[in-house]
Amino acid sequence: MAAMNRLLRASFSSYLRRMSTVAPEAGVRFPPGMAAPKMGPGQRRDPRERGVQWVFLGCPGVGKGTYASRLSHLLGVPHIATGDLVREELSSSGPLAQQLSAIVNQGHLVSDEIIIDLLSKRLQNGVAKGETGFILDGFPRTIRQAEILEGVTDIELVINLKLREDVLLEKCLGRRICSQCGGNFNVASIDIKGENGRPGIYMAPLLPPPNCASKLITRSDDTEEVVKERLRIYNEMSQPVEEFYRSRGKLLEFELPGGIPESWPKLLQALNLEDHDDKQSAAA
């Protein structure tokens, strides 16, 4: 634990040094009622004066990647998804690839040590390129990861995306990636009618442009058996992380009302943010 702390602290301290020199980030306000962000060690400025440090939580298939990526463009901070870091490592011929593939393809979590190591390297590379702030997606996923992160930096806001359980599996099974451009799509068409006082939900598929249509691939861990195991592990290992942040006054719960055109403007509203390109991006 001490070695991991040192590793992550080294990365974050480079961040904190940079942040004291960057210009104010325009238009970032915090949700009403959210506790004022506390200052982390070594931070003297208001955290709103530099890139945000936010985390996205939520079950597999909920759409963390989609919304985290949109917010990162809007706020000018990197979207760092630990699942992407794991997949990059998997597609390399590095020494870890074989070990990781067995774990990921069973729907299990990679060890905290490996994930922290991948994340630290990603952060260090970002610092070298001048990045400030971040939106983390898929990290922390265990209480131990959350405690380590809390010990080395000041997470201001944790957005917990929620979606009814019966839709999550379909969304995961509908995920497709363009093998050429890396674009993410979803061929699942969700149209559940409301019944017994429970509202229905409609989520249109997110279809690829003609260029990508013949190049679509499915993640090897998006099979029904593995997704069910990932959902079970999320409930066991990652749900306690929600409580970790709830008890610290940092958790914003957001129940997705439908697909992107309906959910994106409501998420921005919940975050007190405005997207001037809203009309175009909601249709994307």
Ligand SMILES: Nc1ncnc2c1ncn2[C@@H]1O[C@H](COP(=O)(O)OP(=O)(O)O)[C@@H](O)[C@H]1O
């Ligand atoms: N923070 C983490 N801790 C442990 N394992 C992780 C973490 N982030 C990603 N992984 C590994 O990478 C896989 C894919 O992650 P991700 O793309 O975030 O999937 P999901 O669709 O389940 O949210 C996970 O099933 C897990 O094996």
